[in-house]
Amino acid sequence: MGLDLSAYSVRTDLAVEAREMAAQGGLQSIPGVDMESTEEEGVFITKIDISSEQGAQAIGKRQGHYLTIEVPALRQKDSDLQDRVATLFAKHFETFLQKAGATKESKVLIVGLGNWNVTPDALGPIVVENVMVTRHYFELMPDQVAPGYRQVSAVAPGVLGITGIETSEIVQGIVEKSKPDIVIAVDALASKALERVNTTIQIADTGIHPGSGIGNKRKGITQETLGVPVVAIGVPTVVYASTIVNSTIELLAQNFGKQTDNTNAILGMLPNMTEQDRLGMVREVLDPLGHDLLVTPKEIDQFIEDIANIIASGLNAALHEAVDNDNVSAYTH
Amino acid sequence: MGLDLSAYSVRTDLAVEAREMAAQGGLQSIPGVDMESTEEEGVFITKIDISSEQGAQAIGKRQGHYLTIEVPALRQKDSDLQDRVATLFAKHFETFLQKAGATKESKVLIVGLGNWNVTPDALGPIVVENVMVTRHYFELMPDQVAPGYRQVSAVAPGVLGITGIETSEIVQGIVEKSKPDIVIAVDALASKALERVNTTIQIADTGIHPGSGIGNKRKGITQETLGVPVVAIGVPTVVYASTIVNSTIELLAQNFGKQTDNTNAILGMLPNMTEQDRLGMVREVLDPLGHDLLVTPKEIDQFIEDIANIIASGLNAALHEAVDNDNVSAYTH
């Protein structure tokens, strides 16, 4: 075709999607990459562990542990389901906290990344608004803090375009002054699949890396830059127009593959191209026209409220023993 | 293929897109449908007049006059361009007012349709917030109204899911009590092309019809239902995922058509299918999965503010002689 497509890569912040793509590219088994999936009552949990540099390169994600909670029904405003997901999220998040070496007394700083003026990028700031913050009680009246709570602080540092300062620098400054034992970074992500948008929560012990998330991070928010472990929580809220096209072509190919022999006649070479090549081709026509926009479902205002509440509730339950797992949502508004 | 695709139709509220689709389907000339396009400094004006029932059926839009102002650069937050578009919009809108029989004294009711809680559907309510409203001055202190103004009132009636009442019934009730001579209805629309989202303004003298716009209108807001002429202003703010896919395949076909002979080998039958058939096929795979969402660019919060301001400024200039065409934006915030 005369096109060099190798420079293109599918934009996704989810390890589970990166793994899927490798599989579609033929890599059914990758040394140093382990995956385990379970499903219970409409909630899909996938754990991916990347334990070697080779594995990391194969799927384009850093070494570390990733867990994804996918709940396709989450868009349907079912408050019982939301409570169930919050409880489940709390349970898995606690495991990440422990793996990161945190005890019940470890001091936590929650960092809500993103831009509060751009709805699909406002996840982090909305979570920060809704979590229980307790650090000042420990500082100002330590004798009066009930048992079962730990020190939690929370900041929404803004984005480079609003502050003029790298977000990682702001967070570094705050960490040096407030001295948490562990940082939890919450961020909105890009997915390659419209169906995962606002229905999926990813937990990872790898921190936040340059270029990830919706905003344009240029420096990492990681144990290396901050000096304390960083657990990242992300929710895909946007998807590139080009990846919608690409994944639809895949669905078409799967569909025809089942029904007829003449898939090739209908779809030409499209199904036989690698995902990378096909996506490159799609971008080739969309980019020059400025059509490869990041898009979000029209109901984003409601979705982002709902999922931010789930995360805030889950964090409250995971961080404070005194917050009951059974009624986690009562502590947020 | 064994699929009956005839039931599908491309969802667009823009006459210019409906005309394009008919052209792509082979109808280069349609009796009773006249089109005229001009371009000036990056602003594309298209007038479509549908003068026969046959023409209306051919492109699936009601008889009447449609005018589209397309400004691809409108997303770039250029305030000079925004002022230029507001002035141009005011000029063309005045023509529609005159054709609808309005004089300089005609009393106007502006109806901002849509849901203020769903950002891409909030265009109408935001315009209502920003237009100059004068009717109460004429009612309460007629002697003190300066020359050059007319009676303007404005309401945002909400949507069925919030009020429990058909929007058209609410508007009818308000029209009967406040007795305007003409109604201007502002609504957010669906487009079939991501590039038109938030860059295009349509004016039409056909009113608002059931099923149009983002919300689920079930009854019309038209001269028939209200008893006075209705001029509609619409801006596409959303697009179906399926139409993004469809229009990208078209772009691919055009692209390969120019470059090589082997388009068919690469894209199979896709380029040769009608738009209807191809879109039907795409929906066939997306719908059952719930993936054919209405999507909007992630920057929708800013875009909708900008274009609502352009429309409000333009309306102020078109409706009141005393508002200077050269500085229309000064009267809104």
Add this chain to the structure above:
Amino acid sequence: MGLDLSAYSVRTDLAVEAREMAAQGGLQSIPGVDMESTEEEGVFITKIDISSEQGAQAIGKRQGHYLTIEVPALRQKDSDLQDRVATLFAKHFETFLQKAGATKESKVLIVGLGNWNVTPDALGPIVVENVMVTRHYFELMPDQVAPGYRQVSAVAPGVLGITGIETSEIVQGIVEKSKPDIVIAVDALASKALERVNTTIQIADTGIHPGSGIGNKRKGITQETLGVPVVAIGVPTVVYASTIVNSTIELLAQNFGKQTDNTNAILGMLPNMTEQDRLGMVREVLDPLGHDLLVTPKEIDQFIEDIANIIASGLNAALHEAVDNDNVSAYTH
């Protein structure tokens, strides 16, 4: 003093305050005005019935039934207390519905008066956003509505300055089209006591009258204008600077009255003046300087959310048998 103070009157929309003022003016017993007060766990309920025109004139409120729920602790963000008040409000509101002739099937229109852009005036619109609206289900799919629900619709008609149309005219138009059996009007009120602001709910069967509430109503929303009974719900959210001064002087007088004989030496004639005269004197100095502003507590954003939620929850419980009194808040967000 040479001042004619008779033209001044204490601005209050609460019957309980009007009655208090009459009492302070010496009217301990007023023919045609009955009052009954109870208190339970920090919630004060006062019923005032005005049954004669003479009584109405004596306290400056229309004939009818008024009930006030005062909860001084309501500002403290105690969600248990909020639930208790919502349940209590629901119980008393049901009695008003019944007295107004409503049955379990009566169709209800909730009208949220006020301006959503002015926080202390946004009570009505916020309640409308949060009540359960069901009328469209009855219209569109009557067979599928579960038992225990009635037809409820809800509108926020805006204010004269935004629409250019008298609010009462808009409501009349909507009532004529949607044909409710009864109208519930929710409005923000002015109080004469800062302590009642955001802690008090008044229910009245008298409708909304010109000049009441924060906005500038010029025509009534009453059974006379609408043709169906109107039950009004109001919450004081603002107070005049002058009335703060006046009620503080009263407190001072009470305070010194208990402590010393020389109240007169300290406060001069102030304690002996009628409330009307004293307030007139205060306004005499504040008005010309533009200092007699309507003020609201700085925490108004949170307060108005909380009390709007209580009212919406209470309305849902009072209007639908299927909504359980014990958990009324679950149906609003």
Add this chain to the structure above:
Amino acid sequence: MGLDLSAYSVRTDLAVEAREMAAQGGLQSIPGVDMESTEEEGVFITKIDISSEQGAQAIGKRQGHYLTIEVPALRQKDSDLQDRVATLFAKHFETFLQKAGATKESKVLIVGLGNWNVTPDALGPIVVENVMVTRHYFELMPDQVAPGYRQVSAVAPGVLGITGIETSEIVQGIVEKSKPDIVIAVDALASKALERVNTTIQIADTGIHPGSGIGNKRKGITQETLGVPVVAIGVPTVVYASTIVNSTIELLAQNFGKQTDNTNAILGMLPNMTEQDRLGMVREVLDPLGHDLLVTPKEIDQFIEDIANIIASGLNAALHEAVDNDNVSAYTH
């Protein structure tokens, strides 16, 4: 009277009010405190220089330079006046910058103090949203920055109750990482006079001190804590109920003083008490009842937008030579 009132002090963050109170207390001339007032077309400028520790103690404000711009007409939504005030503010602010040792190249960090969820406390965050931020351009593409701009960054660090971290610690951390030459701190203030609320801007070279502003600062944001000069910009947006009462009594006394000889008979000892004593007495009755609330005019939403825009426009003009003094408001929205 048996009351010890000495513990009470009038709560004001404005030097001009502190000076007024000292004058009312009889201190017409205070060593080490110089004041100079001018008025031009409805704009009142007052400069107060406190040059000795004795002077500082006499009026209860730190040594330093204070300038107040008072514009009683500012509440009337006059956009010409707003532009004029922005230009005037820019001019005086530049003088403060120069006195603080800043050159045209000095790097500036703007800190918007306060809570964005509490409207009258949201001044700082709103200003931050509206100023031009340029630091990242200098960092990322220094060659492409047009002449006439300097490095400006901006943060809204939140309040203790939301973050759990002292605001001064957050700011220290950010200053250490981003290394500005000077800090501009913007904060909402408390006034003792309702007429100054939302009509007054104070500039001071003293930094922000514990207990000032609406939020509960416990540590300072000053040259001592940050290591760079701090220029503070403040706007009173709230007033205590008690100070409204107190200043009204003063007005009454002034009024009667002019009209009659029998002020004492009417107002008793009130006019003869010191402001401190009188205010103490007022608080004595309001405090136990929880009535001494901080209040704000009901139109606070609009006022705060307007004055934040004036400050953001003025800062843009003062900080960047390339921003024209004549049209400062064009650079904010």
